[in-house]
Amino acid sequence: MRPRNCLIALVACATVQTVHALSPEPDPCGRPAPGAELLEPRNLHSEHGVLKVDLSIHNYREPDGSVRYCYLLPDGSESPALRLNPGDLLILRLTNDLTDMAAAPSGRALAATVSAHSHTGHSHPLRPADPCTSSAMTPVSTNLHFHGLTVPPVCHEDDVLRTSVQPSDAPFEYRFQIPMNEPPGLYWYHPHIHGFSSPQVSGGASGPMIIEGLERATPQVAGLPERLLVIRDQVLVNPNAPPAKSEPVVPKMLIDRDGDAANNGTGFGKPAKDLSINFVPVPYPDYPPAMIRMRPGERQLWRVLNACSVTYLNLAVVFGRAPQRLGLVAIDGVPMNAPLGRSRPVTWVDHVGVPPGARVEFIMDGPPAGTPALLVTRTVDTGQGGENDPNRALASIVATADAPEPQSKLPAFSKPLPPPMLPWLGDVTPVRVRHFYFSEKLQNPDDPNSATEFYITEEGKTPAPFAPTASAPDVVAHQGDVEDWIIENRSTELHAFHIHQLHFMLVDWSEMPVNEPFLRDTVNVPYFRAQMLEYPSVRLRMDFRDPSIVGTFVYHCHLLEHEDGGMMGTIRIEPAAAAPKLAH
Numbered sequence: 303m304r305p306r307n308c309l310i311a312l313v314a315c316a317t318v319q320t321v322h323a324l325s326p327e328p329d330p331c332g333r334p335a336p337g338a339e340l341l342e343p344r345n346l347h348s349e350h351g352v353l354k355v356d357l358s359i360h361n362y363r364e365p366d367g368s369v370r371y372c373y374l375l376p377d378g379s380e381s382p383a384l385r386l387n388p389g390d391l392l393i394l395r396l397t398n399d400l401t402d403m404a405a406a407p408s409g410r411a412l413a414a415t416v417s418a419h420s421h422t423g424h425s426h427p428l429r430p431a432d433p434c435t436s437s438a439m440t441p442v443s444t445n446l447h448f449h450g451l452t453v454p455p456v457c458h459e460d461d462v463l464r465t466s467v468q469p470s471d472a473p474f475e476y477r478f479q480i481p482m483n484e485p486p487g488l489y490w491y492h493p494h495i496h497g498f499s500s501p502q503v504s505g506g507a508s509g510p511m512i513i514e515g516l517e518r519a520t521p522q523v524a525g526l527p528e529r530l531l532v533i534r535d536q537v538l539v540n541p542n543a544p545p546a547k548s549e550p551v552v553p554k555m556l557i558d559r560d561g562d563a564a565n566n567g568t569g570f571g572k573p574a575k576d577l578s579i580n581f582v583p584v585p586y587p588d589y590p591p592a593m594i595r596m597r598p599g600e601r602q603l604w605r606v607l608n609a610c611s612v613t614y615l616n617l618a619v620v621f622g623r624a625p626q627r628l629g630l631v632a633i634d635g636v637p638m639n640a641p642l643g644r645s646r647p648v649t650w651v652d653h654v655g656v657p658p659g660a661r662v663e664f665i666m667d668g669p670p671a672g673t674p675a676l677l678v679t680r681t682v683d684t685g686q687g688g689e690n691d692p693n694r695a696l697a698s699i700v701a702t703a704d705a706p707e708p709q710s711k712l713p714a715f716s717k718p719l720p721p722p723m724l725p726w727l728g729d730v731t732p733v734r735v736r737h738f739y740f741s742e743k744l745q746n747p748d749d750p751n752s753a754t755e756f757y758i759t760e761e762g763k764t765p766a767p768f769a770p771t772a773s774a775p776d777v778v779a780h781q782g783d784v785e786d787w788i789i790e791n792r793s794t795e796l797h798a799f800h801i802h803q804l805h806f807m808l809v810d811w812s813e814m815p816v817n818e819p820f821l822r823d824t825v826n827v828p829y830f831r832a833q834m835l836e837y838p839s840v841r842l843r844m845d846f847r848d849p850s851i852v853g854t855f856v857y858h859c860h861l862l863e864h865e866d867g868g869m870m871g872t873i874r875i876e877p878a879a880a881a882p883k884l885a886h
C-alpha cells in the first residue's frame with residue numbers, strides 16, 4: 303500500500319520529508335529493532351475500583367514514507383495494558399495529537415480545517431463539532447472501540463458511529479463501568495473511524511485490556527506467570543526484496559483488490575503485510591524472530607492478541623521442528639468453560655487460528671535448556687482473492703535459568719466465578735433466523751483496476767457499502783432475544799465477521815454442526831470457490847439478552863481494509879418492552 307499511497311500523494315510525501323529534514327522532530331512512536339528481546343506493554347492496574355488513564359494518539363512519517371500511529375502515556379510509554387476487575391470504573395481521557403500527513407507542513411492547523419469540512423460534519427469552522435455527535439471521518443479524526451466488552455453503545459462508553467474526536471478538541475473522556483458479569487480475559491482498544499481504521503491500526507494504534515480473574519474460571523492457570531503478546535501488522539519494510547533463498551520458488555506475485563500481495567496458495571512468497579510482536583518487527587524476507595527468554599520448562603499463560611489490520615494468524619510453538627501442545631483456555635476474552643461444564647476448561651491443540659481482532663489465551667510449557675524453540679504463524683489459506691499470509695517465524699524462545707520472570711503472575715488462589723445469570727446460549731431456541739452475505743464488486747466492472755466495494759448485506763436487500771449518514775439501521779432486533787444469523791461468503795476471499803457489544807456461539811460451519819460450546823466475538827467465514835455448488839457459510843447464535851446493549855452499533859468484517867471499504871452494517875437493539883408486535 304505504501305508505494306501506491308506515495309504515488310498518489312507524491313508531492314505531499316516529498317514535501318513532508320523535506321520539512322522533516324529541515325526541522326527534525328523526535329519520533330513519538332519509536333519501535334524496537336528486528337530481533338530485539340520482547341518487552342511487555344506497561345501494566346496499568348485499577349486501584350480501589352478505578353483506573354484513570356491519560357492516553358494520547360500520535361502519528362509520525364518515517365523516512366521510508368510509511369506512517370506510524372501510537373497511543374502514548376504521559377511518560378511516553380506506548381500502548382499500555384489496561385487491567386481492570388469486573389465492576390471497576392475506567393476513566394480514560396483521549397487526546398488527539400494526530401497531524402494530517404498528506405497535508406502541508408502545518409499539519410495541525412490544516413487538520414482542524416479538514417475536520418470542520420468533513421462530509422458528515424455539521425460544524426462551523428469557528429465552532430467545533432460536539433465529539434459525541436460529530437461523525438467526522440477524516441484522516442485526523444479518531445475515537446476508541448473497546449473490542450469485546452459488553453458496555454453500552456453510547457457516547458463516552460463504546461460508540462463508534464457518531465463519536466469522533468478531532469485534534470482541535472479538548473481531551474475526550476471515556477468513562478464506564480466494567481460489567482460485573484464481564485468474562486475474565488483479554489480484550490483490546492483501537493480506533494474505529496470508518497474509512498480510516500485500517501491506516502491507524504496497521505500504523506500501530508492498538509492496545510490490550512485485561513479483565514482480571516481468569517483463574518477464577520480456570521483453576522489450571524492459577525499462579526502461572528503470564529505473558530502478554532500483541533501481534534500487529536504493518537506495511538512491508540522491504541517491499542521490493544525477493545523472497546529469501548531458503549524459500550521454494552512460488553508463482554509470480556499478484557496484487558489483490560486491496561493492493562496487497564495476493565494469496566498464492568503455497569505458504570511462501572511475499573506477505574501482504576509485515577508482522578510485529580510487541581512492536582518488534584519481523585520483516586520479510588528473512589523474518590528475523592524477536593526473542594522471548596523464559597526459564598527452562600516453565601509453564602506460563604500466554605495471552606495473545608491479533609491486532610493486525612488484515613493478517614490472519616495460525617499460531618504454533620515448535621521445539622526443533624516438533625509442534626508443542628498448547629492448552630487453550632480462553633478465546634476472545636471468554637474462558638472456554640464459561641458455560642460451566644459444557645466445554646473442557648483446557649483444550650490441548652498443536653496450533654490455533656486467530657482471525658484479525660481475535661484473542662487466544664493458552665498454557666504453554668517452555669523448552670528445556672538448549673532446545674531451539676520458535677513461536678511461528680503458519681500459512682493461512684485466505685482464498686483466491688485473499689491476501690498472502692505465508693509461514694513465518696515470530697519469536698525464538700530461549701530457555702535460560704536466569705531469564706527474567708514476566709511482569710505479572712495470576713493469583714494462586716481466587717474465589718470461583720459465580721454461576722452465569724442467564725441460561726447457556728447454546729440451550730436457547732432462537733426467536734428468528736436472519737441471512738446475510740459478504741460480497742465484493744468492482745466500482746467499474748469494466749475496469750479491473752477500479753476500486754473494490756465491500757458489502758455485508760441482509761438477504762433480500764440490495765448490496766451497498768456502509769452508509770454513515772443513513773438514518774435507519776440495517777437491522778432492528780430486541781433486547782432479550784436470541785437469534786441465529788447465517789452469514790454466507792459470496793466472495794473468493796476469507797472474511798472475519800465481528801459484532802460489537804456482544805459475543806456469539808458458532809453453531810454450523812457450512813451447514814455442518816460444530817461442537818463448540820464456547821463464545822467468540824470474531825469468526826472466519828470460509829471463502830467461495832468457483833466449483834462449489836453453494837456459498838459457504840457460518841451459523842452464529844447471537845446473544846441480544848444483555849440489558850446494557852440497547853442502542854445502535856455495528857457488525858463488520860474485521861479485515862479493516864474491507865470495513866473501511868464498506869463491509870459494515872448497523873444494528874439497533876430496541877428495549878424489550880418497546881418491541882413492536884410486527885418487527886421489520
Ligand SMILES: [Cu+2]
Nearest residue numbers: 797859861864
Ligand atoms: Cu473481509
